[in-house]
Amino acid sequence: MILSRLALTGLVVTLGLGACQPSADDRTFDARVKAYLLSHPAELRAALDNMQAKEDEAAQKAQDAAYAKAKLELPQLRSALERDPRDFVVNPDGQVTVTEFYDFRCGHCANIAPKLVALVRERPDVRLVFKDLVIFGPTSEHAALVAIATKQQGKDVLALYQDYMSTHPLTDQAIDALARRRGVRLEAMQDPGFRKAAREQLDDNLQLASRLAIDGTPGFVIGDTLIEGEDYDGILAAIVKAEKKA
Numbered sequence: 101m102i103l104s105r106l107a108l109t110g111l112v113v114t115l116g117l118g119a120c121q122p123s124a125d126d127r128t129f130d131a132r133v134k135a136y137l138l139s140h141p142a143e144l145r146a147a148l149d150n151m152q153a154k155e156d157e158a159a160q161k162a163q164d165a166a167y168a169k170a171k172l173e174l175p176q177l178r179s180a181l182e183r184d185p186r187d188f189v190v191n192p193d194g195q196v197t198v199t200e201f202y203d204f205r206c207g208h209c210a211n212i213a214p215k216l217v218a219l220v221r222e223r224p225d226v227r228l229v230f231k232d233l234v235i236f237g238p239t240s241e242h243a244a245l246v247a248i249a250t251k252q253q254g255k256d257v258l259a260l261y262q263d264y265m266s267t268h269p270l271t272d273q274a275i276d277a278l279a280r281r282r283g284v285r286l287e288a289m290q291d292p293g294f295r296k297a298a299r300e301q302l303d304d305n306l307q308l309a310s311r312l313a314i315d316g317t318p319g320f321v322i323g324d325t326l327i328e329g330e331d332y333d334g335i336l337a338a339i340v341k342a343e344k345k346a
Contacts, residue, residue, distance in 0.1 A: 167326055170313040174324055180308055181321055186301050187229050188247070188257040190220045194227030196342045198335065201233040201309050201319040204243040204264045204275075209318045212330040213265035217258065226339060230261065231305045233317055241302065242272055246279045248298045249289050255282050 137144050174181075182197045200216065202209040220228045232244035243264055250257050263278040264270055276286055288294065309319060312326060320327040320335055323342035327334045 167313050170311065170326060171324055173311055174321075177308060177311060180304070181312075182227075182229055184229075184231075184304075186248075187231060188251045189230070190228040190258060191224050191226060193224075194220075195225045195346060196322070196339050197227045197229060198339065199229040199231060199321045201231045201305065201314055201317055203233055203235050203240050203317045204247075204261075205236040205240045205270050206317040208330045210265045210268070212318060212332055213262065215332050217262060230257070231308070232302060233305055233309050233314070233319070234302055235317060239270065239272055239275070243270060243275050244302055245289060245295070245298050246275055246284065246286070248301060249286070249294065250279065250282065250284050252294075253284060253288070255284050260284075 181199050198216075216228060220226055230247075232247060234241045234244050247257060247260060247264075250260050260279065260282050263282070264275065267274050267278065279286060289298075309315070312319070312321060314321075314326065314328060316328055318328075318330060320338070322335065322338035323345060325334075325338035325341060327338060
């Protein structure tokens with residue numbers, strides 16, 4: 101007898117549940133099913149593919165629902181997203197704002213960084229807001245704190261951003277060396293007031309990203325468009341859309 105994919109999936113689930121005290125009949129049945137699966141690997145693969153497709157569909161629906169909720173919140177979050185005076189901004193007088201959530205040790209962030217820098221240099225009408233989103237641990241937090249100190253000290257944050265994004269691996273030692281090369285006074289970061297305020301800023305970024313359903317880096321917000329990943333074409337399309345709306 102050839103089992104249908106649906107029936108096979110049911111058998112796989114049944115076997116996964118198990119029984120505390122299987123009877124002899126149960127053991128015989130399980131052995132027959134196991135033998136069938138071993139002799140029909142294509143059927144097993146089809147069942148697993150079907151299961152994966154359903155999981156992917158459920159995940160996509162959950163993400164779409166989260167994005168829909170985030171878009172409803174955007175008007176309330178716009179100021180924090182685009183006009184937080186603590187953020188570093190390139191082209192502050194630009195007409196279209198692109199906000200990037202990033203981690204200095206994120207490979208995808210590093211990949212798209214040169215394109216973003218070229219974009220804001222070529223187009224002064226594009227306003228780029230940088231928001232550190234620490235997701236890769238203490239070294240990433242250290243890099244973010246140094247970047248905040250760099251802005252506060254009036255040093256070249258964009259140059260430091262490029263330095264960090266092009267350095268692999270980005271270690272604590274590399275972070276400090278690159279910052280000193282840009283004239284950043286790292287000893288000033290030991291001030292308790294600085295560390296408290298800087299960590300509050302990073303916590304605020306994390307909470308803001310969560311409300312916008314951004315759970316990875318890089319994450320972008322342009323107008324009412326949310327983009328996750330190094331989707332540069334998507335970013336350009338969102339800029340055009342925001343320009344038309346404006």
